[in-house]
Amino acid sequence: MASPSDIDIDYVANLARIALTDTEKEIFSRQLGDVLRYIEKLSAVDVSHVEPTAHAFPISNVWAEDTPQPGLPVEAALRNAPAQRDDMIVVPVVVE
Amino acid sequence: MPYEAVIGLEVHVQVKTRSKMFTRVAAGYGESPNTLTDPVVLALPGALPVMNKTALDRIVKVGLMLGCEIAPVCKWDRKNYFYPDSPKNYQISQYDQPICQGGTVEIELPGPSRNIMGEHLRIPLTRIHLEEDVGKLNHAGRESLIDFNRAGTPLMEIVSEAALRSAEEAFAYLTALRTVMVYGGISDCDMEKGQLRCDANVSIRPAGATELGTKVELKNLNSISFVRDGIAHEIKRQIAVVESGGTIVQETRDYDGQTGTSQSLRSKEMAHDYRYFPDPDLMPVKVDEEWKARIRAGCPELPFDKQRRFFAEYQLPYTITAVLTPDRDLCDYFEEAAKSSGQPQAAGNWIANDLLRELAAGKVALADCKMRPAHIAGLVRLVEAGVISNNIAKEVFVELFQTGEMPEAMVGRKGLKQSTDVGELDQWCGAAIAANPKSVTDFKAGKENAINAMKGFVMKQSKGKANPRLVDEILRAKLRAPSAGRMQ
Amino acid sequence: MSSDLIFKSAAELAALLETGQVSSVELTQAFIDRRRAVDDRVKAFNSFDETDALAQARASDARRAGGEMRGALEGIPVGLKDVIAVAGQPLTCSSRMLANFVSPYDATVAARLKSAGAILWGRLNMDEFAMGSSTENSAFQTTSNPWDLERVPGGSSGGPAAALAAGEVPLALGSDTGGSIRQPASFCGVVGFKPTYGLVSRYGLVAFASSLDQIGPFARTVEDAALLLGAIGGHDPLDSTSYPAAIPDYRAEIKKHRGPWKLGVPKEYFGPGLNAEVAGAVRAAIEFYQGAGCEIREVSLPVAAEYAIATYYIIATAEASSNLARYDGVRYGHRSKEGSDAIDLYFKSRAEGFGPEVKRRIILGTYVLSSGYYDAFYLRAQKVRTLIRQDFLNAYREVDALLAPVAPTAAFKKGEKSSDPLAMYLSDIYTISLNLAGLPGISIPCGFTREGLPIGLQIIGQPFQEAGLLAIARAYEQAHGWNGMNPKL
């Protein structure tokens, strides 16, 4: 298992798209370090012959027939939008 | 130094379904913005996905048609990345358990000429999986406007092995793949509507080398000919870079089909970290033998298999099959006409030449065309039986096409039946000989072609109704007779 | 009149409505009045709409008068944790991110409550996005424990538990990802029930950890919990993880199961971390069952006891990091005014919109899924999850259900644990493994500390055997008067 010192808070915060202040980075690094050290105990469990469980009660082939149902009227779809124009949601452009 | 290119294609095909991949709001194109959404499409808090049964049937069908191995169990994974067109900021896709693995796409390379069949290759596939499409960003200066109508449309990702060696092969691969998709009713593959989209990974290496060169990803190749041109351009660009002593950088480039140039989208390729993990909102898919058997029963014959059968069963020439086989409906049309006329080659000729010409000229879809296989068969039979001449048939074709009147009925109504009345023919032939003394002399002097002028005279006199075979016989008989010239 | 009504069970209220002794409007008004009287101290409600509630009540009375009753909850108010979507009502998850969000659609449970005739009354406070054990992580207010206003009501469903204990609602729905129904129920002295995973649709429940989340009832009595579960449970085609089976009439069914039962006591759950008063109350409850003829056996849950919390914090945070990616300020929710481009907008909107616990868990979940760590963390945790489930299934070869504490202590003081996330996480030790194993569990009142704080008994059942589990709980409840006691406010 990875060592807790591996946590690169800048890298992870960038993946998570959350701007953290220096204070937050410092606090979170310490707190998450504690949690990761605690979590590390899992490496003691022998799971070499164990199948993973994604759901406690797995079923398969859960689907619906391809029959269209009414969706949201455009007003309802956009009611919570922070900015909209011409029935579309407005965002600043992506700059990569 | 000679170079060879190594090309792999990643093709996204929108699956034709009535509702979206993970929710039942209608899928569609060209609707007014944000009218095809619901809580799931917009990723509203609390919304959950439910698979579309038809989309699954369709990918199983594609897998069976292309000879893929269908996974007995597969699952859904989340591909996590942020982008404004992606409502959940993850895409539901398949990561390490795609539903289809392996398989091949048979392609035909251009032959030495249009009339000669080219070489066939089988391009191996890595995998095919299902996922969901994103919304559409419309850029307006410093802002983007988002329409989520497309978001959530079922999307099939078809990944080829890096087995293509030229832009021509890539073009042939996409053409073949598209034909298979349309044959199977999987997708209409209209590139203008974004139903088929292609990215290419291109690298070069010295011919004969086994190591792979640094690959460049070409994005947004949004027509089949842009795929060919873009790849050809990229191969040339890479060779030029290497020959001038440079090195290829791993990057993503955008090819502009209008200007025929490409530019780097991301020069410094930042490694993506998609944090794939199994989607806990969805249960696995298990495809059993019964399911496969049901789908297999509905799989059409593949285009190139059909072509080979048309050679063997109908003795069609390559040129005709090359026109017919890309269009499954046209093939069915042909086979119906061929069977009911008993003259496959003649039927094939009429369809490949005259019918397609008229459909194109009138911008009519085959399904809407009033001329049905029975019309073609009727026409073929009339010509074969000598009831009308080929010329007459050609002349009336357009009218039959436009009105949908049965050929037999039209021939009767217009009195187009060929004349086989020997007395009438004899008169016309006599007149022809009298009016063409020079031709008569030439013919008698051994110029075989000279008879054509007399035949033409008869056809003109008879308004085309004279049976050409009888005219030929009568003319020759008259010209052989010693008194023929002096009777008048 | 109204003070008589507010602490009655839903079954009693239904009887009063049926005999015409009270109307739904009168009943609803009683709870409106109670909220007005006490919620400035309890702070259980994030929002409410008195006019709308009374309109629903009038419609219910009209249906009753016309003989067109909808179902078992006709005319009875039900409060919803602010994490369940109701069309036209706010859905904030106690987050600044969704402070102004109004749901355009109904959760399946909301639709089912409506078709059972219920009055949807109030949006109840919680830890932000259900992440927490004290309701102190709400962006809006800290709910107080009605038994001691200096103390927390538990969490994350602190609002529903406190509102019920304070007499502001007769029934409520919460959600439980690692104990978020059972722990606040125990802290507030009410019944809280987490059903088997898949029994109640999650459609319209704002996701925290999809493979663990489950909606469940808060009620004054076990019978009320059965009534409410019957109204909301059963297969839903809109939730792919919903279990495709019909559910029984729990309220009728629980009266048929009479015991005696074979009950297990997990030995690992009574170790040094358990507060003595809590242990005493739970042991007394175990003795009650023994005295009632039940066979009590000690069982062992070695993996669950040792590894459930570590497993949980990997799976729950990983799923949460992805589930909460949709809160980006684009389509809805808080949008930063500072975003210079779309990517920058994400960073700032999420920094401004999420509180510290949510950020902490997103960061942890993102980390455990990031490149190179998947196998070591998430995949390994999924495998340990298999072993945890096996622990329970092994125990169920010997016993019908398990008896355990809900939490190591009674309600703690506000601020006591908020600076130490790990200590807070460890307090979920007895509840979390059920979510990993998907099992049903109930918390029922089983006594008070010397300071007068409620203590809960947890009964853990077998998958989809909720009727049997509720019957076991009811046997204890009927022999004790705990739920007749109410806080003085």
Ligand SMILES: [Mg+2]
């Ligand atoms: Mg997005």
Ligand SMILES: [Zn+2]
């Ligand atoms: Zn893709």
